[in-house]
Amino acid sequence: MVETAIKIDNVSFKYRNADSFALKRVTFEVAEGEFILLAGFSGSGKSTLLKCLNGLIPHFHAGRFGGTVEIFGESTLESDTPQLAKQVGFVFQNPENQISNLTVEREIAFPLENFGVPKNEIISRVDELVALLNMEEIRYRSPYSISGGEQQLTAIAAALALDPKILVLDEVTAHLSPRSAVHILTLLNELNKKHKKTIIIAEHRLDRCLNFADKLAFLEKGQLKVFGDLQAVFQSKEFPTNMLPKIPSLFLKLDKKIGLLGDKTSTIPLTVDELVATLNNR
Ligand SMILES: Nc1ncnc2c1ncn2[C@@H]1O[C@H](COP(=O)(O)OP(=O)(O)OP(=O)(O)O)[C@@H](O)[C@H]1O
Ligand SMILES: [Mg+2]
Numbered sequence: 001m002v003e004t005a006i007k008i009d010n011v012s013f014k015y016r017n018a019d020s021f022a023l024k025r026v027t028f029e030v031a032e033g034e035f036i037l038l039a040g041f042s043g044s045g046k047s048t049l050l051k052c053l054n055g056l057i058p059h060f061h062a063g064r065f066g067g068t069v070e071i072f073g074e075s076t077l078e079s080d081t082p083q084l085a086k087q088v089g090f091v092f093q094n095p096e097n098q099i100s101n102l103t104v105e106r107e108i109a110f111p112l113e114n115f116g117v118p119k120n121e122i123i124s125r126v127d128e129l130v131a132l133l134n135m136e137e138i139r140y141r142s143p144y145s146i147s148g149g150e151q152q153l154t155a156i157a158a159a160l161a162l163d164p165k166i167l168v169l170d171e172v173t174a175h176l177s178p179r180s181a182v183h184i185l186t187l188l189n190e191l192n193k194k195h196k197k198t199i200i201i202a203e204h205r206l207d208r209c210l211n212f213a214d215k216l217a218f219l220e221k222g223q224l225k226v227f228g229d230l231q232a233v234f235q236s237k238e239f240p241t242n243m244l245p246k247i248p249s250l251f252l253k254l255d256k257k258i259g260l261l262g263d264k265t266s267t268i269p270l271t272v273d274e275l276v277a278t279l280n281n282r
Pocket of ligand 2: 047048170171250
């Protein structure tokens with residue numbers, strides 16, 4: 001039987017100085033091994049919801065929290081953030097905020113050092129991650145001197161250091177070139193399919209994830225408007241048409257590797273029927 005990885009039940013949150021709730025009675029579940037796309041316009045509560053998964057909310061952000069979030073059956077209210085860090089790897093919206101070390105290698109080792117992992121184990125884990133993510137060329141570079149895509153790769157490697165079962169990523173492709181974005185998303189697909197990581201990602205460009213996301217959660221003003229299989233979500237009246245992914249239909253027929261052609265070609269809107277037919281053929 002597939003385990004429930006994440007159970008979000010009736011979750012509301014209001015930041016201490018805010019006038020209104022950033023999350024309003026959000027409820028949904030994620031099974032182990034699923035790849036979930038979290039969509040919503042700016043300010044809809046995506047980052048807030050993701051921060052509930054690793055306990056930053058309510059443990060670090062002051063405010064009013066209601067409901068429960070369970071990670072593999074354990075409430076985040078009863079786990080502390082280091083405990084949660086072993087279960088949930090987190091990549092923040094801005095990679096530069098996550099960087100604090102002198103080399104990429106030290107950056108990846110940082111969570112392991114925090115947990116007091118013995119040095120020889122740290123070295124072999126970093127070796128593993130560098131090989132897994134193909135980071136040999138940047139291993140000894142300063143994280144401040146590498147590209148945005150490479151910084152995200154470093155942040156992902158650090159998030160994977162403790163081998164969490166769940167990986168949460170907040171708009172990781174937002175500032176990347178189409179090529180780097182596709183590289184990162186392809187890697188996430190591999191981590192999901194091959195390494196069985198449960199992935200939840202907030203992402204603006206839905207088209208790039210269509211080929212491998214299992215479900216989509218759409219937030220609007222803190223409310224979960226619709227959640228389910230991509231087909232069902234795109235057909236739902238709750239999902240705004242201006243949020244539908246735009247992809248050239250001809251390209252889809254020729255090659256299912258969505259996104260490889262990058263931004264220039266991804267501007268032709270598809271109808272909902274075309275989209276759903278495409279998804280059914282995945
Ligand atoms: N630290 C904070 N203190 C007070 N209000 C906050 C804080 N962080 C976010 N908010 C508010 O909570 C709401 C949800 O913000 P959040 O950052 O979760 O949205 P988002 O969907 O991630 O937006 P974006 O797409 O711009 O990243 C917004 O109204 C925002 O202004
Ligand atoms: Mg955000």
